[in-house]
Amino acid sequence: MDYTTIIGLEVHVQLLTKSKIFCGCANLFNPDNPNVQTCPVCLGLPGSLPVMNRKAFQLSVKTGLALNCDIASFTKWDRKQYYYPDLPKAYQISQFDLPFSADGWVDIEVPSTGETRRVRLIRAHLEEDAGKNIHDESGRGADSRVDLNRTGTPLLEIVTQPDIRSAEEARIFLEDLRLMLRYLAVSDCEMQEGSLRCDANVNLHVEENGETIPTPIVEIKNLNSFRGVEAAIEHELKKQVKAWQTDPRRMGEVPKTTVGWDANRNATFEQRGKEEAADYRYFPDPDLCPVTITQEEVDEIRSTICELPGVRRTRYVSELGLTPYDAGVIVDQGAEFASYFDEVCVTCGDGKQAANWVTQDVQRELNERKLEIGEFPVSAPVLGAVLKKVVDGELTIKSGREVFATLLSDAGDGTRISAERIDAIIADKGLGKEQDTGKIDAVIQAVLDRNAAVAEDVRNGRMQAVGPLIGQVMRELKGADAKDVRQMILDKLQG
Amino acid sequence: MSISELTTAELQSGLQAGTFSAVELTQSYLDAISRREESVGAFLTVCGESALSQAAAVDARRQSGEQLGTLAGIPVALKDNICTAGTKTTCASRMLENFVPPYDAHIVTRLKAADAVLVGKTNLDEYAMGSSTENSALGKTRNPWDLQRTPGGSSGGSAASVAARLTPLSVGSDTGGSIRQPASFCGVVGMKPTYGRVSRYGLVAFASSLDQIGPFATDVTGAASLLEVLAGHDERDSTSVNRPVPEYSRSVEQPLEGLRVGVVQEHFAEGIDEEVASSIRAAIEVYRSLGAEIVDVALPHSKYGVAVYYLIASSEASSNLARYDGVHYGHRASEFENMVDMYAASRAEGFGDEVKRRIMLGVYALSEGYSDQYYLKALKVRRLIRNDFDAAFKNVDVIAGPTCPTPAFKIGELVDDPLQMYLADVYTISANLAGIPGISVPAGFSPAGLPIGLQLLAAPFEEEKLLRAARMFERETDFHTKVPQF
Numbered sequence: 001m002d003y004t005t006i007i008g009l010e011v012h013v014q015l016l017t018k019s020k021i022f023c024g025c026a027n028l029f030n031p032d033n034p035n036v037q038t039c040p041v042c043l044g045l046p047g048s049l050p051v052m053n054r055k056a057f058q059l060s061v062k063t064g065l066a067l068n069c070d071i072a073s074f075t076k077w078d079r080k081q082y083y084y085p086d087l088p089k090a091y092q093i094s095q096f097d098l099p100f101s102a103d104g105w106v107d108i109e110v111p112s113t114g115e116t117r118r119v120r121l122i123r124a125h126l127e128e129d130a131g132k133n134i135h136d137e138s139g140r141g142a143d144s145r146v147d148l149n150r151t152g153t154p155l156l157e158i159v160t161q162p163d164i165r166s167a168e169e170a171r172i173f174l175e176d177l178r179l180m181l182r183y184l185a186v187s188d189c190e191m192q193e194g195s196l197r198c199d200a201n202v203n204l205h206v207e208e209n210g211e212t213i214p215t216p217i218v219e220i221k222n223l224n225s226f227r228g229v230e231a232a233i234e235h236e237l238k239k240q241v242k243a244w245q246t247d248p249r250r251m252g253e254v255p256k257t258t259v260g261w262d263a264n265r266n267a268t269f270e271q272r273g274k275e276e277a278a279d280y281r282y283f284p285d286p287d288l289c290p291v292t293i294t295q296e297e298v299d300e301i302r303s304t305i306c307e308l309p310g311v312r313r314t315r316y317v318s319e320l321g322l323t324p325y326d327a328g329v330i331v332d333q334g335a336e337f338a339s340y341f342d343e344v345c346v347t348c349g350d351g352k353q354a355a356n357w358v359t360q361d362v363q364r365e366l367n368e369r370k371l372e373i374g375e376f377p378v379s380a381p382v383l384g385a386v387l388k389k390v391v392d393g394e395l396t397i398k399s400g401r402e403v404f405a406t407l408l409s410d411a412g413d414g415t416r417i418s419a420e421r422i423d424a425i426i427a428d429k430g431l432g433k434e435q436d437t438g439k440i441d442a443v444i445q446a447v448l449d450r451n452a453a454v455a456e457d458v459r460n461g462r463m464q465a466v467g468p469l470i471g472q473v474m475r476e477l478k479g480a481d482a483k484d485v486r487q488m489i490l491d492k493l494q495g
Numbered sequence: 496m497s498i499s500e501l502t503t504a505e506l507q508s509g510l511q512a513g514t515f516s517a518v519e520l521t522q523s524y525l526d527a528i529s530r531r532e533e534s535v536g537a538f539l540t541v542c543g544e545s546a547l548s549q550a551a552a553v554d555a556r557r558q559s560g561e562q563l564g565t566l567a568g569i570p571v572a573l574k575d576n577i578c579t580a581g582t583k584t585t586c587a588s589r590m591l592e593n594f595v596p597p598y599d600a601h602i603v604t605r606l607k608a609a610d611a612v613l614v615g616k617t618n619l620d621e622y623a624m625g626s627s628t629e630n631s632a633l634g635k636t637r638n639p640w641d642l643q644r645t646p647g648g649s650s651g652g653s654a655a656s657v658a659a660r661l662t663p664l665s666v667g668s669d670t671g672g673s674i675r676q677p678a679s680f681c682g683v684v685g686m687k688p689t690y691g692r693v694s695r696y697g698l699v700a701f702a703s704s705l706d707q708i709g710p711f712a713t714d715v716t717g718a719a720s721l722l723e724v725l726a727g728h729d730e731r732d733s734t735s736v737n738r739p740v741p742e743y744s745r746s747v748e749q750p751l752e753g754l755r756v757g758v759v760q761e762h763f764a765e766g767i768d769e770e771v772a773s774s775i776r777a778a779i780e781v782y783r784s785l786g787a788e789i790v791d792v793a794l795p796h797s798k799y800g801v802a803v804y805y806l807i808a809s810s811e812a813s814s815n816l817a818r819y820d821g822v823h824y825g826h827r828a829s830e831f832e833n834m835v836d837m838y839a840a841s842r843a844e845g846f847g848d849e850v851k852r853r854i855m856l857g858v859y860a861l862s863e864g865y866s867d868q869y870y871l872k873a874l875k876v877r878r879l880i881r882n883d884f885d886a887a888f889k890n891v892d893v894i895a896g897p898t899c900p901t902p903a904f905k906i907g908e909l910v911d912d913p914l915q916m917y918l919a920d921v922y923t924i925s926a927n928l929a930g931i932p933g934i935s936v937p938a939g940f941s942p943a944g945l946p947i948g949l950q951l952l953a954a955p956f957e958e959e960k961l962l963r964a965a966r967m968f969e970r971e972t973d974f975h976t977k978v979p980q981f
Binding site for chain 2: 040043044045046047048049050051052079081083085088089090091146279281282283286287288289
């Protein structure tokens with residue numbers, strides 16, 4: 001059986017605004033104190049009216065631009081009408097036929113195939129999130145409760161074309177999307193908290209007797225982890241392949257089904273179809289004015305977009321000579337980390353050196369101290385200054401590490417330290433690279449004189465004997481470069 | 496003459512001169528309420544104690560020489576679809592019979608800032624849907640001129656309150672004529688401002704794109720004073736327009752030079768009572784005698800107004816009223832099987848027939864496959880109706896005509912004939928669809944002694960012109976000085 005996997009995603013992203021989309025209530029994840037971030041507007045009380053949060057719209061446009069979407073100069077709000085206890089107005093303010101953005105794309109790199117996949121985006125529109133129903137799960141049938149803290153959180157819905165060809169691609173798309181949204185600082189994208197949510201539409205295109213037959217689409221709802229996305233789609237695909245082999249059905253022969261994902265049982269379960277018969281009776285919301293945006297305003301928002309992960313990764317490889325792996329490690333840590341790296345790199349003038357230190361020394365310290373890069377006591381200019389001395393040959397790498405460690409222990413209480421400390425540490429500890437070859441030569445001669453037998457071994461070609469000699473020299477000359485010392489010893493003995 | 500028969504301006508100067516105190520004035524209106532309210536039924540809630548304490552506060556502040564608001568000490572009644580913090584706001588519906596809003600509507604905040612005395616909440620057709628106040632689930636309001644007749648609607652309680660001199664001023668809302676039609680039936684002045692002139696924040700929505708709050712008064716000057724307080728930008732209403740509010744009460748006495756009055760001949764065609772037609776013709780002659788130019792204007796699409804209105808208003812209402820589902824507030828059925836059943840039972844019990852009729856009409860008009868031919872088509876015709884007015888107001892300052900085709904009808908006369916009831920709004924609806932301001936002023940009495948109203952319409956945001964034109968007519972006539980005796 002020859003078939004192609006067809007996947008389209010609908011992604012919901014909560015925007016990081018201070019207040020909700022249509023009222024002044026705080027936009028915060030606060031599940032432990034239900035119904036405290038509410039007002040007449042988000043409670044849908046009689047007589048209340050929505051007012052659009054400009055910031056939410058700006059963040060949306062920013063995201064639309066980063067997703068390569070066209071931004072509509074005219075967009076409006078529509079009411080999507082349905083009854084549910086978490087929806088106090090019995091309609092959701094959303095965008096129906098004129099979304100603020102459409103026709104975008106995202107390119108993803110797929111390691112297993114080594115290919116780049118372009119995932120086209122149908123649209124991205126802005127809407128208000130609903131509240132949360134909390135049902136009694138004890139089975140004793142107690143009343144359900146409704147928490148409206150989340151009601152009115154600005155929510156961006158991003159809809160892809162069915163361009164995704166595997167569960168792995170779906171996961172990568174989502175991971176890349178999350179990274180991009182975090183770079184843009186438009187969302188924190190915490191899947192556990194529901195600020196990034198995903199529905200997947202999955203079916204197969206079966207090739208049979210020269211014909212391409214689409215199978216019925218299954219929608220998997222509310223996937224709330226990256227692993228869940230991959231596992232649920234994988235599971236659903238297997239099910240569909242088996243279904244085709246036992247009881248082949250074409251798209252349209254059975255209604256679209258909606259399933260949920262049970263991560264504990266690793267299985268999908270059928271949900272009651274509220275979708276199928278739904279007529280949302282969309283119509284323009286008469287309480288809100290349409291939104292117009294000029295090219296100048298779009299350009300202004302575009303100018304606030306930072307260098308995005310994909311572009312950054314490419315630049316690190318092609319301009320700084322980093323390996324794709326190192327570039328990926330740096331970019332994946334987030335915009336702040338990558339900017340730290342950039343600054344270290346500019347200060348010391350050596351991308352590879354900067355990458356080594358940032359991905360190894362800095363990351364190790366961050367992990368050990370459980371710090372974010374913004375809290376790291378050795379700032380980028382300070383680390384850059386240390387590395388500049390290494391790059392310029394004034395400091396050995398080993399001494400550089402000692403300076404770094406000393407800076408960190410100086411900053412024990414977390415206070416930031418300045419570049420002035422570097423020279424003091426070098427002087428205190430005598431870490432400056434010994435440049436006086438006469439002095440080095442004298443020390444080497446003294447060591448050789450004391451260890452005549454070992455020297456003789458080396459002279460006879462027993463190269464492993466050179467190590468202890470270097471060690472003795474280095475103990476006397478802290479700032480010397482071990483490589484230089486080794487060469488000088490060999491020159492003396494073999495030259 | 497008792498205090499309660501004075502005009503707003505006379506009350507204001509009496510208070511300023513110290514002829515009577517705000518407490519005396521308020522007490523005299525509360526006395527009128529206790530004498531006549533039982534026959535009229537204008538109110539759903541009377542807040543006597545709090546009214547007296549507001550009045551006492553005004554007196555105290557006046558005593559200490561404080562600067563007071565423009566309506567200081569003047570009693571005002573509010574239609575019971577305008578939210579008042581801590582006071583029930585029922586919309587005359589079982590659904591909200593016990594609903595107490597936690598917040599004040601914008602206009603309530605403004606009235607308080609103007610030091611008005613809020614006397615109570617007036618009856619209406621349930622959720623403002625109706626033309627007779629008979630659709631109220633919570634009370635019956637009678638026309639003070641003939642207690643067997645309706646006061647009109649939906650702001651019937653507010654109109655009757657002013658007509659019976661239970662308050663000198665009141666506030667209503669007008670979605671298709673709900674201020675002007677009861678003003679006409681009750682022989683008082685009632686005005687619907689331009690859409691966006693008054694904030695709708697806190698007005699329980701019926702049809703969001705048509706609803707507008709406006710004043711009732713015994714005379715044009717009183718309406719001007721009240722509008723001055725109600726009007727103005729409010730950030731909480733995105734459809735509220737940010738432009739300055741003229742001092743209507745100052746300019747209202749100035750006659751307009753070179754006034755051009757438009758007349759629509761179709762208004763005098765079939766369906767209009769002859770007694771109404773002759774009063775309105777006489778009113779137009781008053782303008783002619785004042786030197787105004789009378790110009791024929793055409794509003795060719797107005798004949799579609801009623802159909803367009805019932806599609807748009809019902810569509811929006813079906814959505815606006817969906818929130819009353821028994822989950823968060825309002826009436827919840829006591830017996831139900833499951834969630835969907837709870838919705839159905841709560842709504843079936845909570846809403847009256849007319850509300851259900853309009854919700855069903857609206858749901859149908861917005862349904863997939865039908866919204867193109869009903870809702871969207873109605874929006875297009877609405878645009879054409881507005882275009883007619885834009886063209887007409889290039890040639891005239893105001894359009895004059897009847898407010899309603901007939902004087903007040905009898906209670907029960909039309910309850911089984913909703914279509915005939917809808918036609919009571921035939922002259923008023925177009926102003927809501929076009930978003931323009933309109934006013935109804937007393938212009939005569941039928942042989943049976945029932946008031947007849949003259950409607951004047953003007954271009955958007957020409958409230959000042961409208962009030963001045965209305966005052967020119969009022970000054971020449973004495974219909975507004977008549978008080979119903981019962």
